Amino acid sequence: MQAQFQSVADFFHMGGYAFYVWLSYGIAYGSLGILIGFCITRKSRVLKEIAAKVQREERLAQHRSNKQ
């Protein structure tokens, strides 16, 4: 196996198709990166929501017991 390009600049030039090749790879891996970010942070967002709900319920229960 042998590298097909003479130099790094040659590689980035992509035989004259640099714009199209790097545009497609940029959008592809860029959107994958965003997707991965959203997937990973979703768990903590869900847990925060649930925690807030639990706290709200506790406050309500507290409030009710104060009234009596």
Place this chain on the structure above:
Amino acid sequence: MWKWLHPYAEPQRAYQLAGKFIPWLSILATLMLLTGTIWGMVFSPTDYQQGDSYRIIFVHVPAASMSMSAYIGMAIAAFIGLVWQIKLADWMAASIAPVGAVITFIALVTGSTWGKPMWGTWWVWDARLTSELVLLFLYLGVISLYASFEDKVLAARAAGILAIVGVINIPIIKYSVDWWNSLHQGSIKMTGKTAMPPDMLVPLVINILGFGVMIAALSLVRFRAEILARNGMRPWVRELAQAEGVK
């Protein structure tokens, strides 16, 4: 015989099991995509007709073929959820949908940026491109239906029916290049005179599999979060939320 499977239908067990698979799948996907992409971009021979523009294939074909596989996976999960009323299957289907939508988007965009230098146009309304666009809309439809109902049992039923009906689109995408005249090139030949040489085919196959493993890993990550979201009343989830959610 299959009774050992039963405990895994319990949300907490499924959550833990998914958690065990994710690191391995992520490592495997990363290694495969690095290998396939570097091999394809640097070492695969230049195409005699398309020059180096063909190197878009190493992201376009994996995305396109796995956008269909992910859809079939989602539809199977939706079918299991619909017929046997297994909620975990519904949640799995809902977890695959956004991942599949992004993969389909990637297939469309990379196809477009490959079409411009080779065909002279970003887009044509031919069968292959249009049916792939319909696939994107099917994914978006499933996502929006699932998001539209507060009652997630009902939501999963509505989204599931759309997902199952939409399977009809998959053979249309797959065989569109054979059934209709198209600017899009035909399927890749593995054997025979016009077969793709191994120096191009092997990295391509590695990337296709890598995309598959990556989709599985991301779907499982979403699946775990979905289990938590749907079980917010369960004590184990509440404990987890108070341990990790309050910050």
